[in-house]
Amino acid sequence: MTEMSDGRELGVGLVGTSFMGRVHSQAWTLASRAFDLALTPRVLAVAGQDSERTAAFAARNDIARSSTDWRSLLDDPRVDVIDVCVPGDLHAVIAEEALAAGKHVLCEKPLSNSLAEAESMVAAAQSARERGIQSMVGYSYRFVPALAHARALVGAGRLGTIRHIRAQYLQDWIVAEDFPLVWRLDRERAGSGALGDIGAHIVDAAVFVTGQRLTGVSALTETFVRERPLPAATGALAATAGSGYGPVTVDDAAVFIGRTDGGALATFEATRFAAGRKNAMRLEVNGSLGSVSFDFESADELWFHDHTVDASEAGFRRIHVTEPSHPYAGAWWPAGHGLGYDHAFVHEVADFVRAIAEERTPEPSFEDGLYVQRVLDAVERSAAADAGWTPVDADRP
């Protein structure tokens, strides 16, 4: 019998034990199995709100220590990376303190709940970068092979001049009017509603795939259901609310149109009210030489139209993005064996580990996250001003 040899480890401290915490935990475990990494990441500790729940999370995910104090992770010298998987109101404080403590930071998206916070975080990231400390914002859809392949096709000039960007993120989990008032419907915690939660993803995906940034937008937002029952668990809150209902303080849906610095027209729609659409994160880009089209509900597929092919043989082709030659896909199974939602996070943390090992800035950077915040901010301002044209502030730190 041969004993397992240890490689160089990269200690990770995970903050957050909900949906994102779990996905990230799994990603850290699988990254060095799927990819050849110079550093082997290992989650050493996890911090959460509730002691019991956090301990259970740690036990289940093979994490040695748990805590209810995220700052304790920053004090741990074996922790090299802080992974921020909590709601947006805590992003800035955790990320900035972590960076100050010399920890690399992976921060969930959107970068923050306000533009001011995002700017502050970028300043912190830039300062840390000078000290060799890296940071990344978790726009995970960049790591879906089909979207990474779309970017590659655009980058190779296969689409020519971009004319249209058409992005939608359609969900339906709050269509029912009696769906409870969860934290994602509370502006204090979530910053915004569909806009920041899912709209942020398509704003990022559009710039990722096309390389073009929005220069201005005109936007409408709407809150279709303005009061919802308080969550059953929150007895105290229900008592204070009297009726057991509370106000929805974020948007249910946001639609906006815009122009890019490359001369394209763009349309965006983010909603949680598209009955029957579960997680339809969609992007289509039309160029003078071709088009690409993607829908996360069929995540393994990229549809590519090559407009230079003779019309009699042309058409959108369904590329099953599982070939060894496709981005990230070669790390997994044979062609035709698709990946899941969680695999993109494995790619994400693997890229982050590689950037740390190679001492370079990973993508998407906090600056990339700030760009998205600028767009979200412009959208909200436009919506508040009756859809008035609102330039996206081009000041890039």
Add this chain to the structure above:
Amino acid sequence: MTEMSDGRELGVGLVGTSFMGRVHSQAWTLASRAFDLALTPRVLAVAGQDSERTAAFAARNDIARSSTDWRSLLDDPRVDVIDVCVPGDLHAVIAEEALAAGKHVLCEKPLSNSLAEAESMVAAAQSARERGIQSMVGYSYRFVPALAHARALVGAGRLGTIRHIRAQYLQDWIVAEDFPLVWRLDRERAGSGALGDIGAHIVDAAVFVTGQRLTGVSALTETFVRERPLPAATGALAATAGSGYGPVTVDDAAVFIGRTDGGALATFEATRFAAGRKNAMRLEVNGSLGSVSFDFESADELWFHDHTVDASEAGFRRIHVTEPSHPYAGAWWPAGHGLGYDHAFVHEVADFVRAIAEERTPEPSFEDGLYVQRVLDAVERSAAADAGWTPVDADRP
């Protein structure tokens, strides 16, 4: 042998011998074969610009007489209906004179090139209606069984409260920068570009299916290719132009967002620059109880999601809209045997004939056409004002 018995005929005078003229001619021929009609329409005469071409059109389409003077059709007492299939700059004059002459009028869409003309046409239609003269505007997609079925589902309350309207009309026939400067790219003839040609269709389809009207819009338009080669045939024009190029004076694409009088958010996009999309006239409507989705590139299919079904069995279902119980479909072939683009026109003229026979106003009326013009006008004004919010004038004659 039994000799064929004649029914009561409805004489039709067709104005226009191009694409639309041919589709309409065929529709008039097939309408009384497919449907039981009290009146049997027959195209008795056709008017076109070029004498030889018009005569050839008549011969080919089994039309007894041809002329280069459309007014001659108005003088013919056997002509009961004038069918206007020419570019938009001639709609108002022909339709109004025809109505004045006591002819029923079917007018191709969009109703006119300007809002003022549309208002005048509606006044003429209303005046004629009092004299028992009917008029209809040719928004043919209303007669595609799948869209008519979508309307029926909405009408039956199957979608609940409408939250979203998402409409696109994507084509790609002028993606090539050297595509010539045809009449559809000339504001004088066409009124506008993608907006009036195809955007008009989705504006009409949205109100047809949902019954909701836009109350305001915010819009962007773009002309990506601003100069194009003059058509080879137009030697004289080429000479005056010197360079052989002329300016594109209409929009290549229009995108807009809006609100409806029923509280829904709406997004619209019309473009001729979506490489690979040939005739993707698409409409999705999301409501509190369900959704419908349609793409004319798969015209026999209506996708319907019933949100009241248990989640474990719910999903968009592909209804092949060819059942006897579906709108118009029962007039044709057994279930599963699809229809083409031209069949919708058969349905359209059959509906028109029925309205004439029953002495009632057909749909879509000139008033319906005017509503679309009001939206197009608001879109153009918004686009000219930097996407500023622009109410759709609610004055309805």
Add this chain to the structure above:
Amino acid sequence: MTEMSDGRELGVGLVGTSFMGRVHSQAWTLASRAFDLALTPRVLAVAGQDSERTAAFAARNDIARSSTDWRSLLDDPRVDVIDVCVPGDLHAVIAEEALAAGKHVLCEKPLSNSLAEAESMVAAAQSARERGIQSMVGYSYRFVPALAHARALVGAGRLGTIRHIRAQYLQDWIVAEDFPLVWRLDRERAGSGALGDIGAHIVDAAVFVTGQRLTGVSALTETFVRERPLPAATGALAATAGSGYGPVTVDDAAVFIGRTDGGALATFEATRFAAGRKNAMRLEVNGSLGSVSFDFESADELWFHDHTVDASEAGFRRIHVTEPSHPYAGAWWPAGHGLGYDHAFVHEVADFVRAIAEERTPEPSFEDGLYVQRVLDAVERSAAADAGWTPVDADRP
């Protein structure tokens, strides 16, 4: 006003006033409108079983004369073509007498109800051909642009060596056990069930697209529902039957596997019991260089995979077979404007008219129809012999 000029007419006598009669009647009307034909076909007379019904059919379809005696059409010197649109038990007698009378014959598929009849019909066709009289069997799917384009791709070598033919024709119109005992379920009239009605189409489509013929088959057939209620109208029959039920004497479904003369493996399935499949006439062909795939439920689409493309960009592409460069499509509307079930019949009769005008044998010929009969016969014999391997008789007249 210019009067319509008459071209040279081709007189057609139509036998049959049901589904096929109506589709053919429409096709004859539209053929010379869509295509430039040296001869202009015109249905001059129609024969049917019931006098009143036939007269009504004639009136509705603009046919001058009607009769209950199909032989009267053969006597009419102005009738050049006899179009046989009745059940299979009458094909041989009508076609052979018509050919003997010097009429060109278009005969609906399958060519006959028995192999012996088919052989006799081919002999008659060959004899007539020497006298300049043409004949054609109505395998209409050959004239669907997508399938004709598939054949063109195979013919151009784009698929390389054919490995697999995978054909299905799935319907569901008799899934309900109380669906009545219509003529198509009666061996005397229909010859066979799903096998001859729809299985015949895919056998023909396979040889049409690939050029390869089956050399042998192994088959199973099944009649799932063995008794069905007699049709309501047939009161007398119901009385004699006593119970009101009668036996289904044909197959409900047939499945078979085989080998082709080109070395491919082939699978075929024809059924009327595929709940939810309305008219899923499907064909996929896999070769060493590429594949094509077709489903008539999306009739405008041909899916083509080019296996010579780099794997990272390869995938089945959805060709919308509506380009001017596609077979037959150029005769109709702009790209993206799809065709219906009936358009294929327009193509079919246009091809027949052209062959007559050019004095050459049209395709598919009666010999092509005989090949299909040989396969159907082998299938039935194999099924009767416990799926035993049964060579397809290669004797071709």
Add this chain to the structure above:
Amino acid sequence: MTEMSDGRELGVGLVGTSFMGRVHSQAWTLASRAFDLALTPRVLAVAGQDSERTAAFAARNDIARSSTDWRSLLDDPRVDVIDVCVPGDLHAVIAEEALAAGKHVLCEKPLSNSLAEAESMVAAAQSARERGIQSMVGYSYRFVPALAHARALVGAGRLGTIRHIRAQYLQDWIVAEDFPLVWRLDRERAGSGALGDIGAHIVDAAVFVTGQRLTGVSALTETFVRERPLPAATGALAATAGSGYGPVTVDDAAVFIGRTDGGALATFEATRFAAGRKNAMRLEVNGSLGSVSFDFESADELWFHDHTVDASEAGFRRIHVTEPSHPYAGAWWPAGHGLGYDHAFVHEVADFVRAIAEERTPEPSFEDGLYVQRVLDAVERSAAADAGWTPVDADRP
């Protein structure tokens, strides 16, 4: 800080370090994270052919020990489960020895390379079962939520009487004639070709979903490319082979038709020569009340047609099988967030662990595996006998 608490562990010994070994290793790691399991599985040791490669595999997959002697795993008292992930020629010996040693056994599919071995393995499994030792065969597609949901729908009577089973497994990885002669093309190692590798999966999936077993088959197999270059690595072999080519001793494709004990007709096709189909493991079942349809290339989707719905609203609906109420799906992410190929293996081992903890026989059992072998054997005998009808031996141990 709270230290992680250990649960009761289930020691796993993994035999095999290739594709399947890696997928299983990952599954064992994730099973207790995704599911609440009474026993926490942990891979304690791995055995492989090559010492260095096996050690590297162990290191990468967080496995403490590695060995080149699989029997050493049987000797380890901490190992409770042996997971057999090697080619079929070693299944019987490893599984039988492991069972004899009192280890639970998970054996990759197909159960064995011969029917005799399978029967022997079942005898061993039955004997072990009496001693509380469990065994399972790894037909992983049973654990794809969409297929498990299909089974549930059939089980709930939603399909009524089953009429048709239509199964295909289409791949294309050896379309190129110069693809090398890998072990899967060698009868000694693999037992058979497409038939046993992928045909086995659809035979199992069909019985899993419908509960019906094949009673007889008629089959054809083919080896399209009979010689292939020896793998580059096998220098010695190439030398002995002289030419550098060797014979392909397995089938490239197998097609068969059959009948089930429930009266259905079934068609099966397994091939590695379907250019453009990467991993199209497909199953459609048609019943008197409805149908289900599945294609692994879109693994999150189950298409369900409810034939009891009014025809005007009926159609195949795309169920995104990611709802909490769907089999296995609730263990993962929110609705709409799809799973990958590997997730099914997590479900598989979780089910196995649960069966061990609950001291019951897991599914699919070795008996289930034996049934598949009986079908494969009948297929090979039929193919050898010119597609002659071959009963599937119904003797079930």
